[in-house]
Amino acid sequence: MKKVECELCPRHCRIEEGGRGNCRIRTNVGGKLYSLVYGKPCAVHIDPIEKKPFFHILPGSSAFSIATAGCNLHCKFCQNWEISQRPPEETQNMDLPPEEVVRQAMAHNCRSIAYTYSDPVVFYEYTYDTSSLAQKQGLLNVLVTAGYIEQKPLVELCKVIHAANVDIKSMSDDFYRNMSEATLKPVLDCVVTMKKMGLWVEITNLLVPTLNDSEKDIRSLCRWILQNGGADMPLHFSRFWPLHKLQNLPPTPVETLTRAWDIAKEEGLHYVYVGNVPSHPGNNTYCPNDGKLLIGRQGFEVTENHVIDGKCEYCGTQIPGIWR
Amino acid sequence: MYKIWLKGLTVLAMKYRILFFLFLIIFLGGLKVSWQRAHAPQKNAFAIPVTLENPLSTKFETSPFPYYKIFSADKSRITGYIFQTSDLTTNIKGYGGPVKMVISIDTAGRIKNIDITENNETPDYTGDLNVFTRQFLLKSHQNPLILGKDIDGITGATVSSEAITRTIKESLERFSKEILNTKSPSGNSPPQPFPWAPIIITFLLFLTAIVGIVWVDMRLRWLALICGFIYLGLITHTMLSLVQVSNVSLLNIPDFLKNPLWALTLIPAFIATLIIGRIYCGSLCPFAFPQEVMAKLFLRKKPPAKTISPGADSAARLLKYLFLFIILGLSIIFNNASAANMEPFVTLFSGHGEKLTWGFLFLLFILAIFHYRFWCKYLCPVGALTGLTARISLFKIQTMPPCSCCGICAGTCPVEAIGHDKEKHPVIDQAECILCGKCIQACPEKKLKLSCARYPMGPENIKPAQTQNNKRSSDALFLVLTASAAIFLAAIINDNILKNIQSSNKIKTSSADVETPSRSEAIKKQFESKGLPLHEGKYWKVSDEKS
Numbered sequence: 001m002k003k004v005e006c007e008l009c010p011r012h013c014r015i016e017e018g019g020r021g022n023c024r025i026r027t028n029v030g031g032k033l034y035s036l037v038y039g040k041p042c043a044v045h046i047d048p049i050e051k052k053p054f055f056h057i058l059p060g061s062s063a064f065s066i067a068t069a070g071c072n073l074h075c076k077f078c079q080n081w082e083i084s085q086r087p088p089e090e091t092q093n094m095d096l097p098p099e100e101v102v103r104q105a106m107a108h109n110c111r112s113i114a115y116t117y118s119d120p121v122v123f124y125e126y127t128y129d130t131s132s133l134a135q136k137q138g139l140l141n142v143l144v145t146a147g148y149i150e151q152k153p154l155v156e157l158c159k160v161i162h163a164a165n166v167d168i169k170s171m172s173d174d175f176y177r178n179m180s181e182a183t184l185k186p187v188l189d190c191v192v193t194m195k196k197m198g199l200w201v202e203i204t205n206l207l208v209p210t211l212n213d214s215e216k217d218i219r220s221l222c223r224w225i226l227q228n229g230g231a232d233m234p235l236h237f238s239r240f241w242p243l244h245k246l247q248n249l250p251p252t253p254v255e256t257l258t259r260a261w262d263i264a265k266e267e268g269l270h271y272v273y274v275g276n277v278p279s280h281p282g283n284n285t286y287c288p289n290d291g292k293l294l295i296g297r298q299g300f301e302v303t304e305n306h307v308i309d310g311k312c313e314y315c316g317t318q319i320p321g322i323w324r
Numbered sequence: 325m326y327k328i329w330l331k332g333l334t335v336l337a338m339k340y341r342i343l344f345f346l347f348l349i350i351f352l353g354g355l356k357v358s359w360q361r362a363h364a365p366q367k368n369a370f371a372i373p374v375t376l377e378n379p380l381s382t383k384f385e386t387s388p389f390p391y392y393k394i395f396s397a398d399k400s401r402i403t404g405y406i407f408q409t410s411d412l413t414t415n416i417k418g419y420g421g422p423v424k425m426v427i428s429i430d431t432a433g434r435i436k437n438i439d440i441t442e443n444n445e446t447p448d449y450t451g452d453l454n455v456f457t458r459q460f461l462l463k464s465h466q467n468p469l470i471l472g473k474d475i476d477g478i479t480g481a482t483v484s485s486e487a488i489t490r491t492i493k494e495s496l497e498r499f500s501k502e503i504l505n506t507k508s509p510s511g512n513s514p515p516q517p518f519p520w521a522p523i524i525i526t527f528l529l530f531l532t533a534i535v536g537i538v539w540v541d542m543r544l545r546w547l548a549l550i551c552g553f554i555y556l557g558l559i560t561h562t563m564l565s566l567v568q569v570s571n572v573s574l575l576n577i578p579d580f581l582k583n584p585l586w587a588l589t590l591i592p593a594f595i596a597t598l599i600i601g602r603i604y605c606g607s608l609c610p611f612a613f614p615q616e617v618m619a620k621l622f623l624r625k626k627p628p629a630k631t632i633s634p635g636a637d638s639a640a641r642l643l644k645y646l647f648l649f650i651i652l653g654l655s656i657i658f659n660n661a662s663a664a665n666m667e668p669f670v671t672l673f674s675g676h677g678e679k680l681t682w683g684f685l686f687l688l689f690i691l692a693i694f695h696y697r698f699w700c701k702y703l704c705p706v707g708a709l710t711g712l713t714a715r716i717s718l719f720k721i722q723t724m725p726p727c728s729c730c731g732i733c734a735g736t737c738p739v740e741a742i743g744h745d746k747e748k749h750p751v752i753d754q755a756e757c758i759l760c761g762k763c764i765q766a767c768p769e770k771k772l773k774l775s776c777a778r779y780p781m782g783p784e785n786i787k788p789a790q791t792q793n794n795k796r797s798s799d800a801l802f803l804v805l806t807a808s809a810a811i812f813l814a815a816i817i818n819d820n821i822l823k824n825i826q827s828s829n830k831i832k833t834s835s836a837d838v839e840t841p842s843r844s845e846a847i848k849k850q851f852e853s854k855g856l857p858l859h860e861g862k863y864w865k866v867s868d869e870k871s
Binding site for chain 1 (some may be wrong): 866
């Protein structure tokens with residue numbers, strides 16, 4: 001039997017009979033490539049959509065969140081390593097075929113289905129099939145991904161996805177190679193393609209102390225977003241916790257997050273957020289025109305919402321996002 | 325004597341020179357290829373068959389030989405071992421070479437699983453070898469593991485059964501001694517008795533045949549024919565066949581003690597042929613006897629029944645050389661001497677064969693009624709080989725010139741092997757002469773004798789010096805007959821080879837990249853049992869990486 005070459009992500013793993021791809025969940029049996037996790041998520045939760053984080057989609061609504069084992073990145077700072085850096089044999093998997101996902105999401109009054117925690121790229125077939133069904137039922141499909149995917153499958157998937165949160169971990173290719181065993185360019189291409197396909201994109205950047213939190217890093221990230229996503233593309237700065245490796249580093253200090261928040265606003269981005277820090281003004285959405293508080297958030301709970309019909313209640317400025 | 329023999333060599337007719345060199349090329353090429361195959365670089369770690377329980381928890385060791393240690397799921401202790409028999413035993417050969425197996429044992433040395441990775445035995449005779457190896461499960465070096473004692477052999481495939489049993493026994497013994505540090509109970513298989521009987525009988529057979537032609541005594545010849553038929557054919561069914569020649573070219577020479585008649589037919593036959601010519605064909609071949617009987621009963625007219633044009637006859641006789649090259653070549657290519665098993669005499673005496681082979685046998689017997697030794701003259705590849713050898717024999721039947729060139733000997737020769745030279749003296753084509761002695765008896769001047777080659781010869785043509793029946797109308801019929809018999813034979817070879825190669829290739833999985841369907845099934849089941857059913861993935865292609 002021949003090896004198969006997986007073409008889902010830039011790794012192009014050549015898998016021999018009985019072997020696995022780098023993501024641990026794709027295998028070759030009898031010369032054909034199979035996914036081992038179709039319909040077998042190991043994490044199923046109902047979360048506020050703000051947790052993903054999506055601040056410009058259906059505020060206050062619930063997202064039915066699923067994930068399987070495996071991931072095609074191996075970040076040293078992974079916040080979900082217990083499911084992403086494990087093969088499916090080592091996780092507790094549930095039996096949840098696509099139809100069942102949609103049914104349960106609707107039964108629990110979720111407005112969206114989120115493919116998150118690990119990375120929907122690796123459980124591509126499950127994501128795609130579930131999204132196709134969900135779309136027909138009027139549910140929103142949102143991805144939370146590292147964006148390490150080949151263009152062809154990405155374009156296909158974008159046809160059934162409404163929004164995505166892409167993690168740009170750094171603008172340094174070296175950082176990607178050393179910290180995540182991946183490369184930068186495919187991630188940036190992914191963001192550009194998603195925007196072109198009309199998806200709503202929000203960017204997350206996990207600030208790891210001393211590694212990617214320098215002013216230079218933050219400014220280059222902001223500049224790239226400005227150029228390729230526009231000033232309206234939201235940027236979330238996320239707080240690192242030493243859960244996986246990098247146990248020698250402290251959790252990201254709040255000052256670092258605040259500083260990043262200031263720099264990003266200074267660079268001209270309209271919607272900059274700070275995540276994982278309750279009671280920080282970076283949790284709120286402000287109107288870029290008149291600076292008024294539009295959406296107030298306490299943690300992941302929405303306290304006030306002044307976006308009416310997608311516009312600022314006070315000055316009428318169009319606020320981008322998916323509001324219904 | 326030597327000079328005369330050498331002189332004989334230098335006057336080989338061009339045709340036979342070419343045929344001889346073609347044969348040498350194929351045969352020596354086979355030797356080279358087989359040598360290379362035997363010395364192919366060893367892969368580092370052999371593939372573990374997936375039918376085992378937990379292939380992930382293994383550690384590969386290399387000394388004193390390559391093997392795997394199997395660990396428990398928590399990796400705290402060893403639960404078993406996996407080894408490849410070819411790494412542990414000497415080359416114990418079956419019918420077609422060593423049978424290679426990957427065996428897994430537990431810590432007590434009991435066999436948990438046997439996977440056959442390389443097998444060149446003839447599936448027609450052995451059946452599915454996995455059925456045979458099943459009886460070894462849970463046996464260890466503590467068992468006798470002796471064919472006939474605690475192991476049941478495969479009926480009709482003793483050589484294969486014996487080889488596999490010995491391979492397993494020896495590898496188990498070595499592994500348990502060197503790794504498990506336990507001794508096997510003493511009491512090896514009883515030593516083989518020296519095969520005096522086959523040696524003596526074969527010697528007597530050849531002696532009878534040779535004396536028969538030297539004294540031109542037809543009774544001795546018939547005696548040799550009958551005894552050859554009974555002993556070589558009916559009793560032992562080990563007659564001279566291309567399988568032996570192929571095996572030599574494949575460097576697959578069986579143990580003399582295990583298979584004495586292999587050597588006892590091959591070596592004396594060739595030595596005798598080098599000395600006096602195709603004595604085996606004429607007086608010993610078990611297949612000759614039935615044909616001679618048919619001729620005696622049915623061929624009323626003095627042979628040859630009809631004469632045909634020399635061109636057609638020469639061409640037809642070349643067919644047997646063609647088959648010689650084809651069979652030898654295919655055996656070398658497929659590394660499997662059983663490609664030569666299509667010979668009808670093998671079918672007749674071993675009883676193995678299917679409709680096609682029995683049908684062909686029947687056709688040959690019908691033809692034998694009308695034509696003296698049709699098979700031998702035109703189709704037998706063994707005859708081709710002995711013919712090439714006979715061309716350089718020390719003794720030949722020849723005239724002591726001058727004779728009166730009456731042509732009676734040419735007319736008497738049942739295989740039309742006698743032509744004439746420029747001076748009209750009879751010249752016998754040694755490659756076609758089967759030493760029946762009829763020409764010597766028929767010569768009115770008693771000038772034809774078996775003597776050392778000293779009269780340089782080479783047939784200019786095989787046309788009889790005087791023809792009695794010049795009916796050329798028999799040409800067409802004859803060619804049709806020969807062609808159809810040839811096609812039939814080619815079909816048998818084709819069928820036989822495809823069948824044998826396909827089944828031995830199915831079992832041959834010595835590299836990790838050649839997987840049988842059953843391994844894929846096993847992997848699939850493994851995943852399913854863990855609650856991970858396979859779902860077809862998107863966005864992939866078959867890798868063009870060279871495996």
